[in-house]
Amino acid sequence: MYSFDFARPTSVADAVAALGQEDAQALSGGQTLIPTLKQRLASPSVLVSLSAIADLKGVSAEGGTLSIGAGTTHATVAAEAGAYPALAELAGQIGDPAVRNRGTIGGSIANNDPSACYPAAALGSGATIVTNSREIAADDYFQGMFTTALEEGEIITAVRFPIPEKAAYIKFQQPASRFALVGVYVSKGAGGVRVAVTGASNDGVFRWSEAEAALAGDFSAGAVEGLAAPSGADMISDLHGSGDYRAHLVKVLTKRAVAKANG
Amino acid sequence: MKDTFTMDCPQPRLLDETHQGVIGTGMDRPDGPQKVSGTAPYTADNPTEGVAHGALVRATVTRGRVAGIDRASIANLPGVIDVITDPRMTRNPAQGMAGEAPVQPGDAVHYHGQPIALVVAETFEAARDAAQRLKVTYTTENAAVTPENGEHEVGEPDAAGDFQRAFDSAEVQLDREYTTPSQVSAAMEPHAAIAEWKGNEVTLRAAQQMVRFNKAELADTLGIDESQVRILSPFVGGGFGSKLGLGPEAAAACIASQKLGRPVRVVMPRQTVFDCVLRRSETKQRVRLGATKDGRLTAISHDDQVSNLDGEGFAEPTSQASQFLYGADGLSFTQTVARIAATPAGSVRAPGEAVGMLAFESAVDELAQELGMDPLELRLKNIPATHPLDGRPYSVRRLADCLTGGAERFGWKDRAVKREGDWLVGMGMASAARSNMLVKSAARVRLTGDRAVVETDMTDIGTGTYAILAQITAEMLGLPPAQVEVRLGDSDLPGASGSGGSFGANSAGSATFLAAKDLRGQIAERLGCAVDDLTLQDGRARGANREVALSELVEAELTAEATIEAGETAETHFSSGFGAHFAEVAVNEWTGEVRVRRMLGVMAMGRILNEKTARSQAIGGMVWGIGGALTEEMVNDSRDGHVVTRDLANYHVAAHADVPRDMQVVFLEERDDWANPIQTKGIGELGISGAGAAVLNAIAHATGVRIYDFPATPDKVIAALEAKG
Ligand SMILES: Cc1cc2nc3c(=O)[nH]c(=O)nc-3n(C[C@H](O)[C@H](O)[C@H](O)COP(=O)(O)OP(=O)(O)OC[C@H]3O[C@@H](n4cnc5c(N)ncnc54)[C@H](O)[C@@H]3O)c2cc1C
Numbered sequence: 001m002y003s004f005d006f007a008r009p010t011s012v013a014d015a016v017a018a019l020g021q022e023d024a025q026a027l028s029g030g031q032t033l034i035p036t037l038k039q040r041l042a043s044p045s046v047l048v049s050l051s052a053i054a055d056l057k058g059v060s061a062e063g064g065t066l067s068i069g070a071g072t073t074h075a076t077v078a079a080e081a082g083a084y085p086a087l088a089e090l091a092g093q094i095g096d097p098a099v100r101n102r103g104t105i106g107g108s109i110a111n112n113d114p115s116a117c118y119p120a121a122a123l124g125s126g127a128t129i130v131t132n133s134r135e136i137a138a139d140d141y142f143q144g145m146f147t148t149a150l151e152e153g154e155i156i157t158a159v160r161f162p163i164p165e166k167a168a169y170i171k172f173q174q175p176a177s178r179f180a181l182v183g184v185y186v187s188k189g190a191g192g193v194r195v196a197v198t199g200a201s202n203d204g205v206f207r208w209s210e211a212e213a214a215l216a217g218d219f220s221a222g223a224v225e226g227l228a229a230p231s232g233a234d235m236i237s238d239l240h241g242s243g244d245y246r247a248h249l250v251k252v253l254t255k256r257a258v259a260k261a262n263g
Numbered sequence: 264m265k266d267t268f269t270m271d272c273p274q275p276r277l278l279d280e281t282h283q284g285v286i287g288t289g290m291d292r293p294d295g296p297q298k299v300s301g302t303a304p305y306t307a308d309n310p311t312e313g314v315a316h317g318a319l320v321r322a323t324v325t326r327g328r329v330a331g332i333d334r335a336s337i338a339n340l341p342g343v344i345d346v347i348t349d350p351r352m353t354r355n356p357a358q359g360m361a362g363e364a365p366v367q368p369g370d371a372v373h374y375h376g377q378p379i380a381l382v383v384a385e386t387f388e389a390a391r392d393a394a395q396r397l398k399v400t401y402t403t404e405n406a407a408v409t410p411e412n413g414e415h416e417v418g419e420p421d422a423a424g425d426f427q428r429a430f431d432s433a434e435v436q437l438d439r440e441y442t443t444p445s446q447v448s449a450a451m452e453p454h455a456a457i458a459e460w461k462g463n464e465v466t467l468r469a470a471q472q473m474v475r476f477n478k479a480e481l482a483d484t485l486g487i488d489e490s491q492v493r494i495l496s497p498f499v500g501g502g503f504g505s506k507l508g509l510g511p512e513a514a515a516a517c518i519a520s521q522k523l524g525r526p527v528r529v530v531m532p533r534q535t536v537f538d539c540v541l542r543r544s545e546t547k548q549r550v551r552l553g554a555t556k557d558g559r560l561t562a563i564s565h566d567d568q569v570s571n572l573d574g575e576g577f578a579e580p581t582s583q584a585s586q587f588l589y590g591a592d593g594l595s596f597t598q599t600v601a602r603i604a605a606t607p608a609g610s611v612r613a614p615g616e617a618v619g620m621l622a623f624e625s626a627v628d629e630l631a632q633e634l635g636m637d638p639l640e641l642r643l644k645n646i647p648a649t650h651p652l653d654g655r656p657y658s659v660r661r662l663a664d665c666l667t668g669g670a671e672r673f674g675w676k677d678r679a680v681k682r683e684g685d686w687l688v689g690m691g692m693a694s695a696a697r698s699n700m701l702v703k704s705a706a707r708v709r710l711t712g713d714r715a716v717v718e719t720d721m722t723d724i725g726t727g728t729y730a731i732l733a734q735i736t737a738e739m740l741g742l743p744p745a746q747v748e749v750r751l752g753d754s755d756l757p758g759a760s761g762s763g764g765s766f767g768a769n770s771a772g773s774a775t776f777l778a779a780k781d782l783r784g785q786i787a788e789r790l791g792c793a794v795d796d797l798t799l800q801d802g803r804a805r806g807a808n809r810e811v812a813l814s815e816l817v818e819a820e821l822t823a824e825a826t827i828e829a830g831e832t833a834e835t836h837f838s839s840g841f842g843a844h845f846a847e848v849a850v851n852e853w854t855g856e857v858r859v860r861r862m863l864g865v866m867a868m869g870r871i872l873n874e875k876t877a878r879s880q881a882i883g884g885m886v887w888g889i890g891g892a893l894t895e896e897m898v899n900d901s902r903d904g905h906v907v908t909r910d911l912a913n914y915h916v917a918a919h920a921d922v923p924r925d926m927q928v929v930f931l932e933e934r935d936d937w938a939n940p941i942q943t944k945g946i947g948e949l950g951i952s953g954a955g956a957a958v959l960n961a962i963a964h965a966t967g968v969r970i971y972d973f974p975a976t977p978d979k980v981i982a983a984l985e986a987k988g
Contacts, residue, residue, distance in 0.1 A: 040395070172854060175894065175921065176912040239898055239913060245855075245978030248985075252853040 028107035070106025086167035119205040124185030124196030164189030168261035184253040269830030273936035289875030307455040317529040318390035327403035336398040342389035357508025364484040375905040376538030406604035408904030413601035429562035429593030433553025441622035445897035452500025458516035459526040473761025474720040480509035496752035504610035541609025544569035550626035572607035580615035590647025605904040616952035624693035624956030658937035661867035662841040669865035673845040689965025693956035695842035703828040705757035706774035712814035713802035721759035721771035727876030739779035741799025765945025777825035842866035844957035855980030861925035869944030884950020890917040892955035
C-alpha cells in the first residue's frame with residue numbers, strides 16, 4: 001500500500017468538495033478498495049471516507065419504493081429491507097459476516113464488479129441510482145465490467161428500488177470466496193419482467209432479454225425451458241469455470257429463480 | 264552411545280505384554296491445550312530482541328540472469344537496512360532427506376518467482392514494501408514452461424513378465440489417459456525462520472520437518488561445520504512435505520543475520536509460499552489393463568509424465584502403488600520427466616499415491632464396468648500372492664479384509680443409482696495402499712524416580728508425535744503419561760527420521776521404544792530380577808517377589824539412548840499399509856456440483872499407537888482425497904510459468920462445507936512384525952491414497968459418465984453429462 005492523505009467529511013457537500021482534489025477517491029466499507037490498495041492496483045493520493053456521513057445511511061420503504069442510503073452495510077440491508085425480501089436475502093448472502101458488516105451497497109454499485117450481487121438486483125429490479133447531482137436509471141448506469149455512468153468525483157447517495165410483485169435471486173457460489181460464479185435476479189412487477197445476470201459476462205451485469213420475453217407471457221420455469229442458453233463465447237472463462245459452463249448455468253439458475261419467485 | 268539396532272528379524276510384541284494400558288488409547292495430546300490457546304510458540308511467534316525483518320525479493324522473469332539491483336531505488340525508504348545478495352542463497356527448498364545444500368544459483372534465474380535477494384528492514388511491512396519496490400534488471404533467455412514443450416527424460420521401465428504380449432492377447436482391454444494438475448501442501452503456517460549468530464555458531468528457529476537432515480543442509484549451504492549449527496523446530500504448523508528440506512527463507516535469514524550482526528526473521532507471505540515452495544507435479548498418466556472375461560487381470564501398465572526444474576532429482580512416484588496392488592502376467596511402468604522452468608516439484612503428502620491412485624483406481628473401476636463385474640469383486644480377485652515385480656512376500660496385508668469389511672459396513676451390496684430431485688446419488692470405492700518405511704532414528708530416554716524425559720530431534724508437525732512418544736515411554740516404563748515429558752525439534756538432541764513419508768512414528772517411535780526397553784533392563788538389574796519377569800505399572804516395579812516404587816529404586820537418573828535402522832526385513836518382506844475407501848456422492852444434473860454425502864475408510868496400518876491422533880490423520884487424508892478429486896488445482900501461466908493461483912481463494916482446499924459430517928474411519932487390528940519392533944506402519948498418507956478415486960468412482964456410478972481430467976469440477980461434470988446426451 002502506498003501512503004495517502006485521509007479525509008472524513010460529515011456531509012455529502014464536503015465529500016464532493018474533498019473529492020475535487022487531484023487523485024482523490026471515495027472510500028466506503030473498504031471491502032474492495034482496501035485489498036485493491038494493498039495489491040497496489042490503485043494509488044489515490046487522498047482517500048475520502050464516506051463513513052461519517054449520516055445522510056448516506058438507512059433503509060426506508062414508502063409507497064412501493066425501497067430506498068437504501070449508499071453507505072448502508074449489507075448486514076443492515078439484510079436485517080432491515082423486509083419490505084423487499086428478495087433483496088434482503090441477497091444482501092444476507094454476500095461474502096462472510098466481516099464483509100457484510102463493513103461493505104456497503106454504494107461501494108458495490110459504484111465498483112460494478114462483474115461477479116457482484118447488487119448490480120444484478122439493481123438491474124433486475126429496474127432501480128434508480130441517486131447521486132449527489134442526478135438520478136440514473138439502472139439500465140443506463142451499468143456500462144460494462146467495472147464501468148458505470150458515474151463521473152469523476154460523483155457520489156452515489158442512495159439506490160431506489162421499486163418493490164416488485166415477485167422477485168428472487170439465485171447465486172451459484174464460487175466455493176472459496178462465495179462471490180457469484182453466476183447469479184440471476186428475476187423480478188415481475190409494474191415495469192414488466194426483468195432477468196439480470198451477474199458473474200457470467202465479460203461485459204458485466206446484463207439483462208437476458210430472450211428470457212424476459214418468454215417470461216412476460218408465462219412467468220414460469222417452464223417458459224425458460226425451451227430457450228437456448230445464451231452463447232458462451234462472450235462469457236467469462238477462468239479458473240473457476242469455462243464460458244460454456246457459465247452460459248449453461250445462466251439458464252439453470254434463471255429457471256430456479258423463477259420457481260423461487262413463484263414460491 | 265549404543266550400537267545401532269538393525270531390523271533384521273521380527274521382534275517380540277512387547278507393547279502387547281506391558282501393563283500400563285496407555286498404548287493405543289485415544290489419549291489427548293499433551294500439547295493440545297497450548298495449541299488451542301495460542302500459546303504454543305510457532306517459529307515466527309518467538310520474540311527475539313533486536314530482530315530485523317527480511318522479505319525475499321523474487322524474480323519477475325522466467326529464465327536469465329540478474330543484471331543489476333538498484334539499491335538506490337529503496338535506499339531512502341524509512342526503515343530499510345540492506346539488500347542482501349550472496350552466492351550461498353538458495354533457489355528453492357532442499358528435497359526431502361537431501362542432507363546437502365539445494366541449488367545455489369548465484370545471479371541465475373531459473374523460474375519465475377525464484378528468490379534472488381533479501382531486503383532487510385526494521386519492520387516486516389517496510390521489508391515487504393521495499394522488496395516490491397526494488398528495481399531489478401535482468402537479461403532473459405527462453406525456456407519451456409509447460410511439460411509438452413519441456414525436454415523429456417524417459418526412464419527405464421519397471422517391469423515383470425511381458426506386458427505387451429499379455430495386453431495384446433487380453434480378452435478385454437482398457438486404455439485410458441488421465442491428467443492431474445499441480446498441487447500444493449498449503450500448510451496453515453507459512454514458512455518462517457529466525458536466525459541468530461553467536462560467534463561463528465548459528466541458531467536457527469525454523470518451520471522444518473526433518474531437523475537431522477536440515478542441519479546438514481544448512482551447514483552445507485553456509486559452508487560451515489554441522490557442529491556450528493543448531494536448529495529448533497519444536498512446533499510446526501503443518502508441513503505435508505513442504506517443510507521437509509531447508510527452505511530459502513532459512514538460508515537467507517542465516518546469511519543476512521551473519522552479515523548484519525543481528526537476528527533476522529524471514530516469514531514467507533502466502534503468495535511466496537505458492538511461488539517458491541516445492542509443488543506436487545502435474546501428471547499425465549496412461550493406464551492400460553488387460554483381463555480375462557471373468558475378471559482376472561493379465562496385463563497392468565501405468566506410465567506417467569511428470570515435470571520438474573533442472574537440477575532437482577525428485578520425480579513424483581506416480582505409479583508407486585500400482586506396482587504392488589494387483590497381480591498380472593505382464594506389468595510395466597515407465598516414467599517420463601519433463602524439464603520446465605517453473606516452481607520446482609517435490610514431495611507433497613503421499614507423493615505418488617495421492618494422484619497416481621486417482622487414475623489407477625479409476626481405471627480398475629472402469630474395467631469392472633466393462634466386464635460387468637462388481638468393482639469390489641474385481642479387486643478381491645486380483646490380490647497377488649507376492650509382490651508382482653520382485654516376488655517378495657508381503658509382511659502382513661489385510662487388503663481383502665478391508666475391502667469386504669468396508670463393503671459390509673457401507674452397505675455396498677445395496678448400491679443402486681438413486682435420484683433425489685435434481686441430484687443423482689451413487690457409490691464408489693477404491694483400494695488404498697501406501698508403502699511403509701523405517702528410517703534411521705535415534706532417541707534418548709531419561710528416568711529419574713517416576714518421571715521420564717524423551718529427547719529426540721523428531722518433529723511434531725501437528726501429527727501427534729508429542730502424544731505417541733509419551734505413550735510409548737509411559738507404556739514401557741509403567742508410568743502415567745503425564746509423568747513423561749517429550750522434548751522435540753532440537754538438533755542438539757539425538758537425530759531422528761523427521762516427519763515425512765509417514766515413517767516418523769515408526770522410526771522415532773521405535774528408537775524411543777528401544778531406549779525405554781534398555782531402561783527396563785537397567786531397572787530389572789536394580790530390582791534383581793530377570794527382565795522377562797519385570798512388571799512396571801503406575802510407577803511401581805515388580806519382580807523376583809519384590810515390589811518397589813520407581814521413586815525409590817531410581818534415585819539417580821538412568822539414561823538410555825537407542826538408534827534403529829532398517830535391516831534385512833526390508834529386503835525379505837514388502838511392508839505397506841492397505842485399506843479400502845468408500846464414498847457416496849450426489850451429483851446435481853443441472854449444475855454439475857458434486858457433494859460428498861458420506862465416506863468410510865477401513866484401514867489396516869499395523870499397531871495403532873494413539874486411536875485419536877491416528878483417526879485425525881486418516882480423516883485429514885480423506886479430506887485431501889476430496890480436494891484432489893474435486894477442487895485442488897494449481898495453475899501456472901502457460902506463457903511465463905508464473906503461479907496464478909497464489910492464495911487459498913483461488914486454490915481451493917476442501918473446507919468444512921465440502922466435507923460430509925459422516926466421515927468414518929475403522930482400523931483393523933494388525934501387527935506388522937517385519938516392519939519394526941513396535942509393529943506399526945505409516946498412517947498419515949494412507950488416508951489419501953485411493954480416497955479421491957472412491958469419490959470419482961461414485962460420480963461415475965451416479966451419472967454413468969467418467970471424467971479423465973481431474974479435479975472433477977462442476978464444468979467438467981456438466982460437459983461430460985452433455986456429451987453423453
Ligand atoms: C471475501 C469477500 C467476499 C465478497 N463476496 C461478495 C459477494 O458474494 N457478493 C458481492 O456482491 N460482493 C462481495 N464482496 C464485495 C463486497 O460486497 C464489497 O463490500 C463491495 O463490493 C464494495 O463495497 P464497499 O463499501 O466495501 O466499497 P469500497 O471498497 O469502500 O469501495 C469500492 C469502490 O466504490 C467506490 N465508492 C464507494 N462508495 C461510493 C459512493 N457512495 N459513491 C461513489 N463511489 C463509491 C470507491 O471509491 C471504490 O472505487 C466480497 C468481498 C470480499 C472481501
